[in-house]
Amino acid sequence: MTQTIPRTELRIARSALSGLRQDLIKDAFAIRPLPPLSSGHPLMRRAPERARRYVGWLPHAALSACAFYVMAQSVILVPDDMSLVLALLSGVPLLLTMFRPVGAWWLSFGASAASGLGLLGLDQMVGWPWPIPLAISHVLVMVVTAARTRPRAAAEIWLLTALLAAAAEYFDADSRYTSDSVQVLFVSGLVLCAVVTGHTLGESKRRIAVQESVTVEERSRRTTLEERATIARELHDVVAHHMSVIAIQAEAAPYRVENPPEELTKSFATIRENAVSALTELRRVLGVVRADDSDTDTDPEAPQPTLATLDSLFVGVRAAGLAVDHVTTGAVRPLPQGVELSAYRIVQEALSNALRHAPGSTARVEVAYVLGGLGLRVVNGPPTKAVPPSPGMGHGLLGMRERVTMLNGEIRAGAREEDGGYEVTVFIPAPEAAPPETAHETAPPEAPAAAAVPEA
Structure with a gap:
């Protein structure tokens, strides 16, 4: 018992580090352009036909507008030489989310670390450890990154941000200004929960839609196969009837003529043998189709x-x-x-x-x-009248x-x-x-009764 718990904790820690490395470190700066809105998006469906090609780029326009807004706020709040630096650290990561979302978050995380540890030399009156423009930018970068990656990454970037806030307060415990870490973490956590919930629900709906589509296709395929089996069973009965008639007529034909040639007798015998052989093969191949239809109420011996x-x-x-x-x-x-x-x-x-x-x-x-x-x-x-539901129909x-x-x-x-x-x-x-062939009114006395033909 004393050895199981550490091993379990070590396994959990390794799994968490492996997931963090896969989500935020491996190919962090790989290019992943933000696609325009799909044709099935509600905004695209409601937009006029001429404006749809512009509506599809609304996410890109919104991110660009937010980036320029935080850059303008940086210039207004920090009138000294550091305003340009703060503007770039706030706006560039937000613009970068349209191409490299994970890399943009790391860039915003680095800017937040530099600000929280006092490396930028900013006046703490504009916010600490996050200046107001950088706080807005960092929260938006977290939201976009969480929306464009797997839900697990949202928890990872929020925990890393919380560790950064704790480290900043630890190294600057004597600060005379109130920290804004709680506000930033609360707002970002709330928004990230909403994003992850919406992302999960959307993914679940897509999976359900795909599953329903597969179910409908499988049901259609099964219905087609069942109908083909029914047609095969019915054709089996029709062909079996005609082949039986052919066999009986071929056997009785030589006795309708006095002294038939030997070649004619052999020909009719060959016809009958082939008809009986065809009936046997038909019974072997399609007999199972009729046997599997035991749940129907139709009498198997009833005429079609x-x-x-x-x-x-x-x-x-x-x-x-x-x-x-x-x-x-x-x-x-x-x-x-x-x-x-x-x-x-x-x-x-x-x-x-x-x-x-x-x-x-x-x-x-x-x-x-x-x-x-x-x-x-x-x-x-x-x-x-009211139409009752008929699932499966x-x-x-x-x-x-x-x-x-x-x-x-x-x-x-x-x-x-x-x-x-x-x-x-x-x-x-x-x-x-063709009308059915009628038998002669009087058959020769030597004509025997027709031999039994195997049922198909």
């Missing part, structure tokens, strides 16, 4: 929704409190299953967004079968864009200027789906 099942979607949405009108224009025709599925999901997500962000509004769904593709338009009015458009991009379509989404509602417009190029 299409535009023909929109009415059941509207029933659920109306039950949730959103009035929906549905209009279909053009000649209804069969479309590829992937287009039907994506169109259904886009309408579903648009109505879900309307329920979340525009409660009490009405929505209109327009489905247009046009030449060369399918058009969708989902419009909802402004909310008529706001990424439904990512899924829509993923689906539309996958199908080489176009999507536009945004607020409506007319009534403050929201509109989603989508066009998906889609050729007319």
Whole structure:
């Protein structure tokens, strides 16, 4: 116990000296120009457009004005030959803070030491151990140095200033004049605490803003990946269905013709083998995507929704409190299953967004079968009730864009200027789906039942 305490104190002292050397000694006179105000500064945002390039240099102008003020005060208070010396010792460090803040503080500290120890030969009537202009300059230099360095340096320069004041009073204990050390230390300590607090709060806000930006990006990336996994699962079902049909048709085709050539039989056998192999690989690669979706309420064996099942979607949405009108224009025709599925999901997500962000509004769904593709338009009015907070939401458009991009379509989404509602417009190029091949009314008696095809 007796050995731990000295070692701990020695470790603390070494750490403090190391921090002092790193903050105030290492590269103390390295040039660090004071940058102009950033475009995000409140003064820059409030200033007129033409005056912003001048407003950005306000800190430099303020420091220059303060430097010339203390120099003028030095000439007024000290009318003898030392006025010029005092003016330079007060003004130069303050101007130097715009380029070398730590070096400027050391220069001001040296001037304060020379004044406090009586090396300048000034009349103590103008202030002791700091003459009034030098006291103002030293406090301002401390503030600027603390604002431009790490918060730990503020405590270090204040402690060194306090040691200087104590040394000055010790070596000149018989002075007939009242010391101004307490006033200088109190004012500088108060201002430095305010500067460090503001600097720390500003740094914390910047870190929080960066973290929020990273969180939003990660959430968007995660939402995109989840939507892509959903699309992959749905495409897995669509492709598996068609590949199963191909395998069954390839196996049954030779029995629809009497005495088929051997080459034709081998070709159909090869088609079926490739289809079954593709189904097996599809199940191996994408089966895990379907297995990971165990938390959904969708029946894994249920058929994928299409535009023909929109009415059941509207029933659920109306039950949730959103009035929906549905209009279909053009000649209804069969479309590829992937287009039907994506169109259904886009309408579903648009109505879900309307329920979340525009409660009490009405929505209109327009489905247009046009030449060369399918058009969708989902419009909802402004909310008529209080919008509840929905943390983690706001990424439904990512899924829509993923689906539309996958199908080489176009999507536009945004607020409506007319009534403050929201509109989603989508066009998906889609050729007319080929009608399903019908089987012959009578099959040859020797045609066997289709062999089982592995499920994907």
